[in-house]
Amino acid sequence: MAGGYGITDCPIARALDIVGEKWSLLILRDLFRKGPLRFQGLAEGLPGIAPNTLSARLKLLETQGVIEARLYENHPPRYEYLLTEKGRSLAPVLKALYKWGETCS
Structure with missing residues (x-):
């Protein structure tokens, strides 16, 4: 990960924006x-999420x-929301976060 990445060039930063x-x-x-x-x-x-926050996150995820x-x-x-192929490709990331989260207690 060393090297000349600027914040906008970094793949991790781009992923985190989404x-x-x-x-x-x-x-x-x-x-x-x-x-x-x-x-x-x-x-x-998602207890605790404000409707405007949920709406904003859904719009961002859809736009991306x-x-x-x-x-x-x-x-x-009225709409229902589903994963696209791009969204389904995040499965390994979520599984890794889940496993890592299990070790954090």
Whole structure:
């Protein structure tokens, strides 16, 4: 990891810009474990998250191509969220964090 990486050139920094926040990782965890989820289902699995925070994290993850929103009701428009191929490729990272977290107690 030594070398001439600037913060914007560093792959770790770029990855953290997308998933380096607690709620983002927990959203991904729940989508991995439970499959597609609606906003309310995500909120129920993340006690303490404010609705505006959940909405912002979902928008960021969608903008970055990690999740997608799929319309399930037209009036009013309602969506469920699911992992994209890019999101599913984070499985080894989440598994490694899980294993590492087990050793932190």
